[in-house]
Amino acid sequence: MSDLRVVIAGAGGRMGRTLIRAVSEASGFTVVGALDVSNSPNIGQDSGMLAGLPANNIKITSDAEAALKAAHCLIDFTIPAATVAYAAVTAKTRCVHVIGTTGLGAIDEKQIADAATETVIVKSGNMSLGVNLLAALTKKVAAALDADFDIEVLEMHHNQKIDAPSGTALLLGRAAAEGRGIDLDAHSQRVRDGHTGARKRGDIGFATLRGGNVVGDHTVMFVSGSERIELSHKASDRMLFAAGALKAAVWGRKQKPGLYSMMDVLGLSD
């Protein structure tokens, strides 16, 4: 099969630059476009050089439709407003859209689901194999334990992260809720502050830490009156997420239009 032609959105960002490096190091991929917001100082810059590599002659542009014309896939780790706008373009150009962006709201999710009727979208709050295995384990453990075990999800990230709880924490919370057979939205405590009253039995709690350059730590705790089970994952290199995104792009190219997750890509869905 010919090389998979990839456009990277948010090419000047932490994940965008990591993705440019990942594509340049992997075989079977070619970067054919790099996108950023129109008023970004990165527009017109060489995306390879911006990622600390030799020039790749792919200049950063804001014209998504033109960039996607010759592409198989858009890999998008940006911000919710950009991701929703890109979904409309991938629906039109029929490019596979791999979405790593977190912090999406209900309206964003609906617009992405609508776009997925026209093209393949793979979306996950975490593209790593380890976290998706952790989610499968979380679901299993939650199914085995009753509400005598309080479930808490703790996450820590770098001090530049703009959304909370992290996409991964929510993904893990959802896995726990599915295992327990409850609706997460109706049974979650996303923040605690002030005179909160006692913990509500059956709720899934979230706690957020921010500091330094932590790439991404997540722990799911199952806590009873007499014991505590903890399932943890610690990411130490963003290349992990980029590698997962490339895997999703290759997998997505063989699928029919629809909204898929990394669990589907990794064969972990039940």
Ligand SMILES: NC(=O)C1=CN([C@@H]2O[C@H](COP(=O)(O)OP(=O)(O)OC[C@H]3O[C@@H](n4cnc5c(N)ncnc54)[C@H](OP(=O)(O)O)[C@@H]3O)[C@@H](O)[C@H]2O)C=CC1
């Ligand atoms: N699913 C996963 O496995 C992972 C998900 N993430 C998620 O990916 C997202 C990005 O993270 P990170 O790279 O650390 O963040 P950064 O802030 O470093 O990068 C985001 C980039 O998107 C750019 N951007 C903003 N608007 C647009 C637009 N309209 N078109 C194109 N680019 C745009 C920003 O540009 P500017 O700075 O000029 O505004 C910035 O360069 C976050 O939501 C994060 O949670 C991160 C790691 C793994």
Ligand SMILES: O=C(O)C1=N[C@H](C(=O)O)C[C@H](O)C1
């Ligand atoms: O913003 C980040 O950095 C990360 N975001 C994702 C999330 O919100 O879970 C994934 C990873 O933990 C890094």
